[in-house]
Amino acid sequence: MDVDLSRLSSAERLLWGYGVTDSSHIDLDAIANDNGAEVKYRPLGGCEARLVARGENAIISVNSASNDGRQRFSLAHELAHWICDRKTGSFLCAKEDIGPQNAIARSVEADANSYASQLILPTYLVEPWMKDRKVNLDVASLLAKDFNASLTAAAIKLVKQATVPAFVVCHNQTRLAWHQRSPACSPEFYVTSELHQDTDAFRMAFGGVMGMSKSKRESASRWISGRDVFRLEVNSQSIKLPDATVLTIITLFK
Known part of the structure; x- marks a missing residue:
């Protein structure tokens, strides 16, 4: 696969370093574990995900009551905090903090959403996937299925790359x-x-x-x-x- 490494975001460089050349290769739980973060799925009251760090290790808790797409984005969001913001403490992220639609204004949470979007839907894989495809919800649904992403995240990625x-x-x-x-x-x-x-x-x-x-x-x-x-x-x-x-x-x- 021919990729211009200079164009990759930090999240994409992480995936490339793990040899990710297909959407099926993106294993967020494995990436978290390899970076010292244990992932637990359990009911969480009042938030979608939680990151608790201690030294070089962390526990990422993801709300088990949420749907698969939401859980996956929440994990990617907390993984972004762990990799990029670990020196700033622990994070308790509410539903309104986590989401691909909240990656526009610059803030710690918005940056984590942007990083999470690239972990789940990396541009270097999405661009060739989109070739000659239309821009509509039918195609966004296919993108979501192929990359194990939420429909909202896939629709935003589709439009941003259109x-x-x-x-x-x-x-x-x-x-x-x-x-x-x-x-x-x-x-x-x-x-x-x-x-x-x-x-x-x-x-x-x-x-x-x-x-x-x-x-x-x-x-x-x-x-x-x-x-x-x-x-x-x-x-x-x-x-x-x-x-x-x-x-x-x-x-x-x-």
């Missing part, structure tokens, strides 16, 4: 919870703060509709604002998440 104008957005009934745009997306466009009543996402948020919608072509003005947006259309695809928010990937075209 070469076409695209957004991944998450709404609740009252507002836009968070969003991420692709590098190819013009900064002139902004995601609307509220769901448009004619979108599948609106029907999911306010009704009992579950499952994933089909990719749908519709007016871009239902999703974004900006100059000449009325001339544009998007493909949109949505899914209602277990926390009742609605995740959508939209791609733009003229």
Whole structure:
């Protein structure tokens, strides 16, 4: 596998050092153990994961009540703290601290989320995987399955690596919870703060509709604002998440 090592993030360099050349090689429990951290899965009240360090060893506790994708990201998040922040003490990370959507603003927790995202979905493996694939939730689901990641993490990675104008957005009934745009997306466009009543996402948020919608072509003005947006259309695809928010990937075209 031909990889430019100078382009790798610190998390990717860690994986490369372990000989990871396929998504199936990413064993976070083994990496943690090799770095002196014992991983335990058990019920945790009030947090998703906990790191307790003592000298050169640590115990990482992961909430056993969470789903597999959440557990895996929580472990990667605490592993990031152990590898990058071990001199700053122990960490007790709540649900709102851990998540790929919280890796934008610079902070210790955001940096840990960014590191965790690269551990689970390393760019040097995701880029070739994405070749000639579309940017929608169907493909994000395949990415999540192949890399044993959550759908949210996979959708964010897909959009961040996309070469076409695209957004991944998450709404609740009252507002836009968070969003991420692709590098190819013009900064002139902004995601609307509220769901448009004619979108599948609106029907999911306010009704009992579950499952994933089909990719749908519709007016871009239902999703974004900006100059000449009325001339544009998007493909949109949505899914209602277990926390009742609605995740959508939209791609733009003229």
